[in-house]
Amino acid sequence: MQPVVSLFTSSIGRKFLMAATGLVLILFVIGHLVGNLQIFEHPDKINGYAHFLQSLGPALWVARIVLLGCVIIHVWAATVLTLESRRARGGEPYAVKTWLQATFASRYMRWTGYVVLAFICYHLAQFTLGVAQTGTFKANLPPYTMQADYRVLGFTVVRAGAVVQDVRSMVVLGFQNVVVAVFYLIAVGLLSLHLLHGADSLFQTFGWRNARWSRALRAVVTAGCAAYFLGNLAIPGAVLAGVLQPLAPAATQVVGH
Amino acid sequence: MVALATPRTLSVTLRVWRQAGPGQPGKFVDYPAKDLSPNMSFLELLDVVNDGLTLQGGEPIAFAHDCREGICGTCSCTINGKPHGPGQGIATCQLYLRTFRDGDVIVVEPFRARAFPVVKDLVTDRTAFDRIQQAGGFITARAGSAPEANALPVPKGDADLAMDAAQCIGCGACVAACKNASAMLFVAAKVSHLGLLPQGQAERDRRVLAMVATMDSLGFGGCSNQYECSAACPKLISHDFIARLNRDYLTASLRATFQPEPAGGGGAG
Ligand code: FES
Numbered sequence: 001m002q003p004v005v006s007l008f009t010s011s012i013g014r015k016f017l018m019a020a021t022g023l024v025l026i027l028f029v030i031g032h033l034v035g036n037l038q039i040f041e042h043p044d045k046i047n048g049y050a051h052f053l054q055s056l057g058p059a060l061w062v063a064r065i066v067l068l069g070c071v072i073i074h075v076w077a078a079t080v081l082t083l084e085s086r087r088a089r090g091g092e093p094y095a096v097k098t099w100l101q102a103t104f105a106s107r108y109m110r111w112t113g114y115v116v117l118a119f120i121c122y123h124l125a126q127f128t129l130g131v132a133q134t135g136t137f138k139a140n141l142p143p144y145t146m147q148a149d150y151r152v153l154g155f156t157v158v159r160a161g162a163v164v165q166d167v168r169s170m171v172v173l174g175f176q177n178v179v180v181a182v183f184y185l186i187a188v189g190l191l192s193l194h195l196l197h198g199a200d201s202l203f204q205t206f207g208w209r210n211a212r213w214s215r216a217l218r219a220v221v222t223a224g225c226a227a228y229f230l231g232n233l234a235i236p237g238a239v240l241a242g243v244l245q246p247l248a249p250a251a252t253q254v255v256g257h
Numbered sequence: 258m259v260a261l262a263t264p265r266t267l268s269v270t271l272r273v274w275r276q277a278g279p280g281q282p283g284k285f286v287d288y289p290a291k292d293l294s295p296n297m298s299f300l301e302l303l304d305v306v307n308d309g310l311t312l313q314g315g316e317p318i319a320f321a322h323d324c325r326e327g328i329c330g331t332c333s334c335t336i337n338g339k340p341h342g343p344g345q346g347i348a349t350c351q352l353y354l355r356t357f358r359d360g361d362v363i364v365v366e367p368f369r370a371r372a373f374p375v376v377k378d379l380v381t382d383r384t385a386f387d388r389i390q391q392a393g394g395f396i397t398a399r400a401g402s403a404p405e406a407n408a409l410p411v412p413k414g415d416a417d418l419a420m421d422a423a424q425c426i427g428c429g430a431c432v433a434a435c436k437n438a439s440a441m442l443f444v445a446a447k448v449s450h451l452g453l454l455p456q457g458q459a460e461r462d463r464r465v466l467a468m469v470a471t472m473d474s475l476g477f478g479g480c481s482n483q484y485e486c487s488a489a490c491p492k493l494i495s496h497d498f499i500a501r502l503n504r505d506y507l508t509a510s511l512r513a514t515f516q517p518e519p520a521g522g523g524g525a526g
Contacts, residue, residue, distance in 0.1 A: 006466070006470065006510065010469055010470065010473055010506075011439075011469070011472075011473050011477075011478070011479040011480075012469055012479075012480075012502075012503055012506050012507075013510075014479065015479060015480065015503070016503075016507065081437075081478075081479045081481075084437075084478055084479060085436070085437030085438070085439070085478035085479060085481075086478075087371060087476065087478075088370060088371050088372065088437055088438035088439070088476055088477050088478030089369070089370065089371065089436065089437065089438045089478065090369055090370055090371035090438065091371075092283070092369055092375075093369070094335060094338060094366060094369055095272075095274075095285065095364055095366060096335075096337055096338035096364045096366070097338050098337070098338035098339055099485070100339065100434060100485045100488035100489060101483075101484055101485065101487075101488040102436075102483035102484070102485055103483070106481065106482065106483045107483070109481070197482070200482070201481075201482040203500075204482045204496075204499065204500050204503070205482070205500075205503055206503065206504070206507075207500045207501060207502075207503040207504025207505075207507070208500070208504075209497070209500050210497040210500060211495060211497055
């Protein structure tokens with residue numbers, strides 16, 4: 001068989017696919033969080049940012065297709081590897097099963113993965129497609145008028161006075177639903193746990209890990225996952241605590257004078 | 258006189274997997290063993306139980322063993338859920354009864370993996386490892402008189418690392434300990450011990466590709482990076498060799514794919 005083909009059909013090849021797609025998705029979720037944290041600034045920021053992303057057109061679609069592809073490949077590789085592993089283990093289970101040094105996060109990758117997948121579906125339904133919590137979907141809320149320019153790398157991408165969708169209110173109103181906010185918190189908690197093993201693992205899979213610095217790597221990954229969780233906790237947490245309030249429909253007009 | 262820290266004798270119950278033959282149903286049977294020396298090895302304990310069984314006209318427990326000093330990798334049982342039993346860096350034959358407490362029930366099972374079918378009781382067929390070895394675990398060397406020992410310089414660091422990998426006794430504990438029954442630690446050790454030395458360079462790429470392909474075809478699972486294998490390994494071979502195997506496999510795949518094709522035809526046009 002052609003070696004390049006075997007790279008994708010062999011067990012190690014599939015591990016590379018898991019790791020590579022996992023890396024893309026890790027970078028995405030970090031960027032996604034950093035972008036969303038703009039909600040703590042002036043409403044111009046998050047609304048301008050969302051409008052800017054929407055205005056990217058074909059580039060947005062390329063990004064979406066790449067991400068969707070990564071999710072599909074990641075899930076496919078995980079499924080195939082799991083089925084193969086199950087078959088490899090054989091019919092008769094051990095009567096006594098002890099864990100020797102497998103980390104907590106590593107033992108529940110499949111379960112955390114399921115919850116994260118369900119969460120992604122709901123998240124898209126809520127904030128991208130508007131099929132869940134339709135009443136507070138951005139397209140159904142009063143529009144927002146930009147009060148200042150929104151800039152990316154020094155370029156003005158959304159001008160003051162532009163009328164854009166009020167993403168900020170959609171998020172705040174969405175998380176005022178306690179059930180949704182709690183589900184979101186559980187899901188990002190499990191995602192952080194998933195990343196704790198995943199981010200560490202990808203270094204091993206690519207062969208960039210050894211005893212000399214595996215402890216340091218573990219520490220960095222743990223700190224990163226904790227920071228990621230806290231960052232995600234902040235948004236629904238602030239909504240539930242009443243720190244983030246939706247803009248009153250009239251307020252937009254008043255401030256806009 | 259110095260008092261012994263361990264009791265003079267102890268009694269345990271062995272709960273052993275009994276299976277008459279390949280593919281047959283098996284079950285656990287309890288064998289009480291009394292007044293044993295704590296300095297007896299686990300295999301000697303099985304010998305004692307088997308002597309009793311033989312005297313009573315029963316079928317002795319089949320278990321694999323050979324060197325009884327931790328170098329051949331033949332002895333293989335999962336004891337209380339850990340391949341080779343409690344303790345680190347030991348094979349079953351190096352496990353002593355003093356590790357256990359008086360009155361303990363000790364559960365003894367064969368290594369479990371589809372690629373290691375049970376032959377009888379605790380004996381498994383680990384031919385799969387030989388097949389992987391035959392696929393690439395060798396070097397091409399000039400036969401004949403022994404070469405001058407220092408003709409080929411080997412850096413000390415490489416030699417040490419190769420020796421670490423070469424410690425693998427092929428017992429299969431890595432497979433038995435892994436939830437995926439993955440043979441990655443075994444393959445990594447075999448690939449590394451030759452691949453780290455100058456003598457192993459000629460077949461390096463071919464070796465890693467062939468051994469991984471054979472490993473996959475024999476029905477071993479993939480690696481989930483939980484490192485249960487290195488914790489169970491009687492030679493404490495590090496899972497760092499798995500990272501090295503992954504790297505070696507990736508580069509070998511790329512090199513093999515983009516290598517120019519030989520012109521062929523022996524040069525005559
Ligand atoms: S009998 Fe040889 S290693 Fe245990």
